[in-house]
Amino acid sequence: MAAATTETIAVLGAGVMGAGIARVFGAAGHRVRVFDVRAQAAAAAAASAGASAHDSVEDAVAGATIVLEAAPERLELKRELIARVEAANATAIIASNTSSIAPDALAAGMREPARLVIAHFFNPADTVPLVEVVPGPATPQESVDRVVRLLEGCGKTAVPLAQQVEGFIANRLQAALYREAMHLVELGVATPEQVDLAVTAGLGPRWALAGPFEIMDLGGLDVWASVTDGVFPSLGDASAAPAMLRDRVARGELGAKTGQGFLPRDPEAAARFAARLRALIAALER
Numbered sequence: 001m002a003a004a005t006t007e008t009i010a011v012l013g014a015g016v017m018g019a020g021i022a023r024v025f026g027a028a029g030h031r032v033r034v035f036d037v038r039a040q041a042a043a044a045a046a047a048s049a050g051a052s053a054h055d056s057v058e059d060a061v062a063g064a065t066i067v068l069e070a071a072p073e074r075l076e077l078k079r080e081l082i083a084r085v086e087a088a089n090a091t092a093i094i095a096s097n098t099s100s101i102a103p104d105a106l107a108a109g110m111r112e113p114a115r116l117v118i119a120h121f122f123n124p125a126d127t128v129p130l131v132e133v134v135p136g137p138a139t140p141q142e143s144v145d146r147v148v149r150l151l152e153g154c155g156k157t158a159v160p161l162a163q164q165v166e167g168f169i170a171n172r173l174q175a176a177l178y179r180e181a182m183h184l185v186e187l188g189v190a191t192p193e194q195v196d197l198a199v200t201a202g203l204g205p206r207w208a209l210a211g212p213f214e215i216m217d218l219g220g221l222d223v224w225a226s227v228t229d230g231v232f233p234s235l236g237d238a239s240a241a242p243a244m245l246r247d248r249v250a251r252g253e254l255g256a257k258t259g260q261g262f263l264p265r266d267p268e269a270a271a272r273f274a275a276r277l278r279a280l281i282a283a284l285e286r
């Protein structure tokens with residue numbers, strides 16, 4: 001598919017996210033240039049995206065109009081990488097895929113902080129439609145608009161935020177739900193399996209079609225005023241990771257990647273989930 005405007009996009013970091021992001025841009029007909037400190041990862045990602053692999057940041061960003069940074073979630077590492085991009089390419093928009101670093105922290109050491117914007121994809125990046133676009137304090141609206149248009153041209157659903165907030169939109173909503181999920185288990189009200197079933201058999205299918213505001217409108221705001229009055233006072237209000245999460249991490253029970261999380265999980269669980277998610281999203285497209 002040829003994009004309306006063909007951009008030259010450098011993807012820096014070709015791990016879980018960068019490889020998928022490179023495929024999103026490649027499939028939309030953009031010229032994609034990939035760099036990773038692991039040359040093999042760059043080569044594999046480039047091959048899957050119809051992109052070129054490069055053996056330095058400077059080479060990868062040469063001529064790029066957009067740089068998509070998908071390196072590990074470490075502030076200093078990202079800052080150094082962004083500084084190298086700025087030194088090698090004076091004009092490209094620098095879009096970071098950070099999940100948790102505030103744009104002002106990333107932009108703090110930049111020569112031109114206005115060049116930075118956050119484009120937050122969701123794993124698997126080439127499957128989940130949503131990308132949150134978050135401006136830093138200096139980002140001009142036209143850069144946000146340009147990144148939104150680019151993403152929409154790739155078939156993504158871009159949601160621009162008016163300003164930065166920890167966790168952006170989706171991870172905040174997710175964190176609020178996970179806090180209550182663990183609270184219910186710690187209270188002894190339900191097991192992890194029962195909480196998961198309440199989501200997969202009830203809330204999840206509805207949420208694939210309608211968000212919380214539409215669900216409230218459909219149910220009746222009077223009903224939701226009563227529900228929130230009745231339930232809010234008893235909700236968990238932990239302000240840090242609860243013991244049931246912290247203790248498992250301390251024991252090395254990290255989920256599918258170690259075979260044990262809240263429940264035993266085999267290492268293939270994540271790949272099976274990704275395949276089922278792809279099928280579900282394809283079925284929902286209309």
Ligand SMILES: NC(=O)c1ccc[n+]([C@@H]2O[C@H](COP(=O)([O-])OP(=O)(O)OC[C@H]3O[C@@H](n4cnc5c(N)ncnc54)[C@H](O)[C@@H]3O)[C@@H](O)[C@H]2O)c1
Nearest residue numbers: 013014015016017036037070071072073097098099121123
């Ligand atoms: N995994 C997720 O679910 C997810 C979702 C949304 C956003 N993110 C964000 O995306 C970014 C990347 O996460 P990931 O899960 O793909 O991590 P990852 O560890 O799978 O990939 C990171 C890649 O960056 C490479 N790398 C290391 N140092 C580098 C450098 N200096 N220059 C270029 N490449 C370098 C590594 O070799 C690796 O291939 C992080 O900021 C993360 O917070 C992750």
